[in-house]
Structure formats: structure tokens, C-alpha cells
Amino acid sequence: MRSNRKYDSEFKREAVKLVVDEGRTIREVESSLGITHGVLKGWVQKHRDQQDPVKVSQLCVEAELKQLRKENEKLRRERDILKKAVAIFSTDPDRYSDS
Structure with a gap:
């Protein structure tokens, strides 16, 4: 049975914050808040897609x-x-010969 429960934006924001900022797992947050399995994953993905493009760009620049x-x-x-190899091989070869 599928529930069509509506969540307000503040509730969604706080649920996403628990995952993104506090490092809790999606399943853990869904379970503790009584959210239908899989719904929070979509919210988190949407949040990540909407991150500040400047911040995302800065992270890419830092990684590069x-x-x-x-x-x-x-x-x-x-x-x-x-350089060391050139220095070794460019010395006078007669200097090291047994002649």
C-alpha cells in the first residue's frame, strides 16, 4: 500500500540536513521520522543537485x-x-676506461 502523504518544505529540509550535515544514514532518518522508504533519497539527491554551483565548481578546482x-x-x-643520468653518461668515457 502506497501512502501519498505530503511533507512541507521545512520538514524535508530538516530531514535532508540530518543526512547531509549530521552524517546519518537515509534509512535511519526515514525510520526515525516515519518517512516512506526511498522518499528521503530523492530529497537528498535533489538537494545535492541544487547545491551552490560556485561551491561545486570550487570543489572541482581544488580536486584538480x-x-x-x-x-x-x-x-x-x-x-x-x-639530469643525474645525463651527468653520469656525458662524462668523458676515456676517463673510466682501463686503457
Whole structure:
């Protein structure tokens, strides 16, 4: 049996807040508030879709910056290794020969 109960926006907002801000599970909140199974998941998804685009963009930029810094450090290490290899192999070969 499906219930067509209507929830006001304040109730929805507070239920979503329990999941998003307090880290409670959707099932836990649904059970404690008497919400039909699966309804809160839709509210949470809608909330996440409507997040401030600037904040979402900022998170993407921060993630990309972190990845680029990591890649930059790797490339610097590789460059330093290659510099050392060039220095070793560009020395006078007669200097190390047994002749």
C-alpha cells in the first residue's frame, strides 16, 4: 500500500540536513521520522543537485589542483633522475676506461 502523504518544505529540509550535515544514514532518518522508504533519497539527491554551483565548481578546482600538484611533483622527480643520468653518461668515457 502506497501512502501519498505530503511533507512541507521545512520538514524535508530538516530531514535532508540530518543526512547531509549530521552524517546519518537515509534509512535511519526515514525510520526515525516515519518517512516512506526511498522518499528521503530523492530529497537528498535533489538537494545535492541544487547545491551552490560556485561551491561545486570550487570543489572541482581544488580536486584538480591537488591532482596537478601531485603530477608536478612526480614530473620533477623524473626530471631530476634524468639530469643525474645525463651527468653520469656525458662524462668523458676515456676517463673510466682501463686503457
